[in-house]
Amino acid sequence: MSKIKCQCGHENPEGTQLCEACGRPLSEEAKKSDIVDMRYEGSARRSKTYTTSIVDKVWNFFSSVTVGVWIIVILLVTSAIGTLLPQRFNIDVPPNIEAQVAEYYEKHYGIFGKVYYTLGLDNMYSSWWFKILVGMLGVSIIIASVDRVVPLYKSLKRQRTRRHASFMKRQRLFGAGPVDDPDESIEQAGEAFKKLKYNVKIENDAMLAEKNRFSRWGPYVNHTGLIIFLVGVLLRGLPGWYVDEAMWLREGERKSIPGAQGYYLESKGFTLENYDVEGEDKVFEDAIERAGSVVKNYQTDVVLYKDKEGALPGSEDLEKVKEYEIVVNKPLTFDGYSIFQMEYRLDELSGMTFALVNKGSTDSLGEFTIDLTAPERKYELGEGTYVQILDYFPDFIGTRNGKMELDTATPVPNNPAFIFKLVTPETPEGETSLVEIGKPALEIDVTDKGTLDIVENDYQVKFLAADTHDMSGLTIRKDKTLYLLLVGGIIFMIGVAQGSYWQHRRVWIQKDEKTGELLLAGHTNKNWFSLRKDIDEVAETVPLPSYEDRADQEDKKEKKGDDN
Amino acid sequence: MDFASLSSNLLFISFITYLVATLFFGGAVRKSKDEVAYKNSKWGTIGLALTIIGFLTHVGYFITRWIASGHAPVSNMFEFTTAFAMMLVGAFILLFMIYRTPSLGLFALPIAIIIIAYASMFPRDISPLIPALQSNWLTIHVITAALGEAILAISAVAGLIYLIKNIDMTKRSRERFWIEVVMFVVTLVIGFVISSVLFSTMGYEAEMNYVDKDGRDAHIVYNNPPLFAMNEYEMVTEGVMTPLAATPPIVNAKTLTTFSWSVIFGTVIYLLLRLIFRRPLAAVVQPLTKKANSQLMDEIGYRSVLIGFPVFTLGALIFAMIWAHEAWSRFWGWDPKEVWALITWLFYAAFLHLRLTRGWEGKKSAWLAVVGFIIIMFNLIAVNLIIAGLHSYA
Secondary structure: OEEEEEEOEEEEEEEOOHHHHHHHEOHHHHHHHHOOOHHHHOEEEEEEOOOOOOOHHHHHHHHHHHHHHHHHHHHHHHHHHHHOOOHHHHHOOOOOOHHHHHHHHHHHHHHHHHHHHHHOHHHHHHHHHHHHHHHHHHHHHHHHHHHHHHHHHHHHHOOOOOOOOHHHHOOOEEEEOOOOOOOHHHHHHHHHHHOOEEEEEEEOOEEEEOOOHHHHHHHHHHHHHHHHHHHHHHHHOOOOOOOEEEEEEEEEEEOOOOOOEEEEEEEEEEEEOOOOOOOOOOHHHHHHHHHHEEEEEEEEEEEEEOOOOOOOOOOOOOOEEEEEEEEEEEEEOOOOEEEEEEEEEEEEEEEEEEEEEOOOOOOOOEEEEOOOOOOOEEEEEOOEEEEEEEEEOOOOEEEEEOOEEEEOOOOEEEEEEEEEEEEEEOOOOOEEEEEOOOOOOOOOOOEEEEEEEEEEOOOEEEEEEEEEEEEEEEEEEEOHHHHHHHHHHHHHHHHHHHHOOOOOOOEEEEOOHHHHHHHEEEEEEOOOOHHHHHHHHHHHHHHOOOEEOOOOOOHHHHHHHHHO | OOHHHHHHHHHHHHHHHHHHHHHHHHHHHHOOOOOHHHHHHHHHHHHHHHHHHHHHHHHHHHHHHHHHHOOOOOOOOOHHHHHHHHHHHHHHHHHHHHHHOOOHHHHHHHHHHHHHHHHHOOOOOOOOOOOHOOHHHHHHHHHHHHHHHHHHHHHOOOOHHHHHHHHHOOOOHHHHHHHHHHHHHHHHHHHHHHHEEEEEEEHOOOEEEEEEOOOEEEEEEEOOOOOOOOOOOOOOOOOOOOOEEEEOOOOOHHHHHHHHHHHHHHHHHHHHHHHHOOOOHHHHHHHHOOOHHHHHHHHHHHOOOOOOOHHHHHHHHHHHHHHHHHOOOOOOOOOOHHHHHHHHHHHHHHHHHHOOOOOOOOOHHHHHHHHHHHHHHHHHHHHHHOOOOOOOOO
C-alpha cells in the first residue's frame, strides 16, 4: 500500500484528505475548501480509495450513506403501503385458505382490494423482496460502519496537539490575533478548559482541549446493537429456536401442549368478569354506559403437568408441575415456554341429555347424556334397550342447495346432529332417526346409505337439556432469541445515547511560529452552540483572539450592526 | 370537589395560562430591539413563568386524573393527546432554558393549545382499562413514547420558524406554496375544533340504523349534521338533515362527515383570514419570526431530534416490544400502529443520516422536521381513527 508523506513527516495511508498528525490538507479538494470537511477527520476510507474491482464496487455501494438512506426510505414507504389495508393475518378469514382470502379482499375493497391481493401486498412483510430490503439494510449498516470506524479511530489516535496553520484556518470556528503574552494565554486557557472538564494537552506552544471523544463511537455501537437484533430475528428461523402454537382448552379438559412435548395443561375453569357500574367501578360509569359493557378480566385457572421421568410417552403417568391463573399480561411460563391467554369462547355446548320415549304412550324408557367432545358409541338403558350413535356431526351442515348433506362444517359442536339407532325389546331390529338440535327429528331409514327414506318410527329420542362450558384460547410460545433481541436493543440504546447526548468537542489554541499571533480554532461534531458557549466562557478570563462562526451568516450581520 | 372534576378544572386553567403566556412571548418578540435585549426581555421571562405555571397545573390535571381513575391517564384518545401536549410544553421549557429564545414559545405554545383543544373534542369520560391494557407497561411505554414524540415535535416547531423566516414570501415559489399548505392544515384543525364545539353546544344528535361491512345490522349516533350516511342507512331521528349520499360499507361515514365539516369550517376561516389580511397566512406570521436566529433554529431543530430520537426508540419501540410480548404473545405483529412507529423511527433515522451528508441543513432539514411531525400526527390521528388495529382507543 502506498503512503502519502506529509510535510510534517507523518506517513498517511493512501486516500487521506487531512494529515492524521498535523491536519494539513493533502488532497486537492481539501486544499480548495474554505471550511474543511471534518467528517471522519479526513481519513482514508476504503470506499474512497479503491474503486476498481467488483469487491470494491459492492463495498463502495453499501458503504455510501446515501444508499443507506435510500434503503431506509424504500422500507419506510413500502411499510406504509402495507398498512393501507389489513394484512391477511388480521382479517376474519383463515389466512391459509387462498380462495377465501382473495374473496375477502375483493368483496370488501373492490378492485383496489383485488390489485392489493394480486400484488401480494396482503402479506407484504413476509414477502421475499421485503426480506431482501431488510437484509440489504443490514449489509449497509455493517459495511458503512467498518468503512468509517477503523480510519476514524486511527486518525483520532494519531492527532498531534500542534496543527498546521492551514488546518486551523479551515475550521468553522476560527480566530487569529495578537495577545500580550501568548504563552501565558495558552497556559491559562489550558487551566480554564480543564475546569470545563476538557482533557488538555500542551506542547510546542500549542494547546488541544478535547472532550467526550467516546461519543464518536456512538453510531458504531448502536449499529452493532442493530446488527445483533437483526441476527436474532434471523435465528428464529432455526428449528427449535422458535415455537408458536395455539390451543383451545375446555373447562375440565386436560390436553398435551402443542409444541411443548411431554407437557400437559388442564383447565380448572374459565372466568370472565365485566366492569360493574354499581360497585367500585362507579368512576367509569359514563364510559361503560357509552360502550354497553367493558370486560374487566378473563382468566383460565390451569394446572400444568409433565410426564414423570422415565415414563413412556403417552402413558398418562404424570406429575403436577404447578397451578397458575393465566391472565392477559400474565402468561404462564415454564422451561422457556410461555402460555398466553388470548381468546375465549363462552357457553360452548358440551353435553346433551336425551330421553328415549315411546311415541304412543309417551313413556320414557330412560335418559342418557352425550359428552359432545367424546361421544360413546352406545348408551345402554337396560332390559335390551339401548341407543347407538351411527353418526355424529358436531357442526351439521343440514341442507345445502336444497339437498340434505350429511356432513360437518367444523369439528366444533356449534350445531350438533346425530343419527341414532334406537333398539328396544319391541323393536329389536332398531329404528333410525336423524336428530338435529332445535329441529324435529327426521325419522329415516339409513340401512341403504345415500338415500334417505322417510319412515314412521314407534320410538323417538327427546331432547331434555344441554350442558355448556367455556373454552380458553391459548397461545404457546417459545423464543430463544428474545434475550439476543433484548441485548441488541440495550446496546443500540447505549450507542444512540452515547452519540446523541454527548458531543466530541475540540479547541486548538497555538502560537503562530512566524507572526507570534495566537490562532484559535474549534470543532464539534454536533451542538456548535455549546462549543461556542465553552470558548466564550474561557475567553472571559483568558486573553484570546476573537473568533467567528463562519456558518452563521446572521450572527456576522448582527455583529457588524453592533459596530456601526 | 372530587378528583375527576378537579382534574378537568386544572386542565382548563392550564389551557388559559398557555394562551396568556403566548401573548407575553409575542410581546417579547415585538418589544425588544436587538437580540441581547430579546433574550433577556422581561416579557419573555413573564412568558416563561406563566408557561411553567400552566405546565404545573397541566401536571396537576395528570396526577389528579390518575388518582381518580386508578391508572395512568393515557388510555384513550383524549388522555393520550392531552398528555402529549403536556410533554410538548415540558420539552419547550427544557429547550427554552438552554437557548432562551421567545420565538420558540410564540410558536410552540399555540401548537400545544390547538392540540389540547383537539383532544377535548373526544369523549372525556374516565374509561376503565380492558385486560390488555392492565399492565405497568401502559404507564412506562405510553409516557416514554409520548415524551419522545413531544421532543421530536419541538424540532418541527423550530423548523417551522426557520422556514417562515427564510422563505421569500414576495415571490411565487414551491416552498411558499407548501408552507401555506401547512398553515391551511392548521386552520383545518381549528375548523374541526370550532365545528365540534358548535354542534355539541347545539346538542345536535342524529341517529341512524345501517348495515355494516360484514352484513350485520348496526346503529350509530352522529353529533353533527350527517353530510354522509352509512351503508344502507335508515334515519331514526326525525327532522335532521337528509344526508347527501350514503357511503360504501368500508367507509366510516361518520368520520367522513366530521372530516368534511372540519374542512368546510377550516376553509371558511382560512378564506376569512385571507380577506382580512389580504396576504398568505405564512406572510402574516412572518414578522413574528424576524428576530429568531436561523442558525440557532437549525441547531434547536437538530438538537431536539438528537434528544428525542433515543427517547422515542426506547418508548415507542423497545418498551413497546417488551409489552407486546407480554400482552399479545409476540413482540412484533405488524399492527398498523406498530408499523407507523417504525416508519417514524426510520424517518428520523434518515433525517440523522442526511444531516451527515453535506447540504441537508437549513431549509431541507427544517422541511424534514415538519414532515416528521406530520408523520407523528398521522400515527396519532389517522391510524387511530381510520386504519384502526389493536391500538385504536377512541
